[in-house]
Amino acid sequence: MKITSIEIYKMDMKLSYICAVSLGSIPSAENILIKINTDMGIHGLGEGSPYSFISGETQATCIEAAKFLGKLLIGKDPTTIEENLTLIKRYLPTHPSVRSAFDMAMWDLLGKECKQPVYKLLGGKNRQLRTDQTMGHEKSIEDVQNLAKKFLDQGFNEIKMKTGRPGKTDFNHVKAVRELVGEEIHIKVDSNQGWNLAESLKNAHLMESLDLMYFEQPLPVWNLEDMVRLREKIDIPICADESVFDEIDAFKICKLGAADYLNIKLGKSGGIHTGLKINAIAESYGAKCMIGCFSESRLGLTAAAHLVLARPNIIFLDLDSALMLGDDPIIGGMEYGEKNKSLITVGDKPGWGVELKEEYLQKWKCFKIE
Secondary structure: OOEEEEEEEEEEEEEOOOOOEOOEOOOEEEEEEEEEEEOOOOEEEEEEOOOHHHHOOOHHHHHHHHHHHHHHHOOOOOOOHHHHHHHHHHHOOOOHHHHHHHHHHHHHHHHHHHOOEHHHHOOOOOOOEEOOEEEOOOOOHHHHHHHHHHHHHOOOOEEEEEOOOOOOHHHHHHHHHHHHHOOOOEEEEEOOOOOOHHHHHHHHHHHHHHOEEEEEOOOOOOOHHHHHHHHHHOOOOEEEOOOOOOHHHHHHHHHHOOOOEEEEOHHHHOOHHHHHHHHHHHHHOOOEEEEOOOOOOHHHHHHHHHHHHHOOOEEEEOOOHHHHEOOOOEEEOOEEOOOOOOEEEOOOOOEOOEEEOHHHHHHOOEEEEO
16 A cells, blocks of 8 residues: 555644643634545544643644655655654654654554554543543632533533632532532542642642542643652642653653543644553553543544553543534544543544535645645
8 A cells, every 4th residue: 555645734723622721722623634645545534732831832833843744754654654654753753743644544443444443553442431521710619510511411420620710719619510510520620730839838838628539730741750749749630631641751750650641632742653651651660541621522532432442541531622623624533421521432434434514525625745
């Protein structure tokens, strides 16, 4: 099998909910779609969701990077994933969202060639999954409680709350949600690097009675030393997110004892290829993983769900971004439950089992590399 052409789409989608976090917010999902065409008449699909506050990418830079990488891959066998991704990372060590999109498209092609879903190629087994639902920085206690009620009505048993603000606002909001939902619902908090050590300690002590699942990325990316200090002083587990892009970051964090859990995002790690390595490092240290997302459609989330099916060490799921989109350009792939939105079902079709609705392909701007 040889790559004959690569199509790069500006995958623009509306947001139905803008999730404000400590780093900022985005008004719409400006993603990229990679479609790798081959001489066997089959194609592979991948999605990148650049989040400039974290990965330093925009849609515009991703498009140019994809054009560059596309030229490198023309004529190559897309199923030699290890070789191709080594080449990609050598020429472009940055832009993980773009590398992730190419990674996804190649795994999709491998699955189609082998007539197997990707999770099965990775040694996994299909099962029903369950995700949390995230709320961003809301203005009032009434706002967070209204959102929490909505999540409960949709069937969610885990709520992730964005924190990282100064003062006691976050504590008051988390406390209000805990009082509303009771003891049976799990709550996670994610400050997206919003606190320093003193603020993290203060909030941890305030929130210790609220029975939280974990604190996610309370401190700046670079401050692993204070992550260690924080972990030693509080009873709430720590989850590293922005601090772990690849397996080298995972090794440093685990060796230092800076976190209890590692958050794998395909758009942050560069795809399944690196996600597998991060999980292996975590597992070797006895640490569990979570899988997260940026603003991916069900295409990107399907790839993430396949990784979860293949690696049971990934026990926390935050795959809710498609629920925040005003557009659904995807046919097939992972599906949320009709009555219980927290439940995720993945099919058994080859690759990702995903296609794009033609009306979206027609309206998105496309750049073709041949």
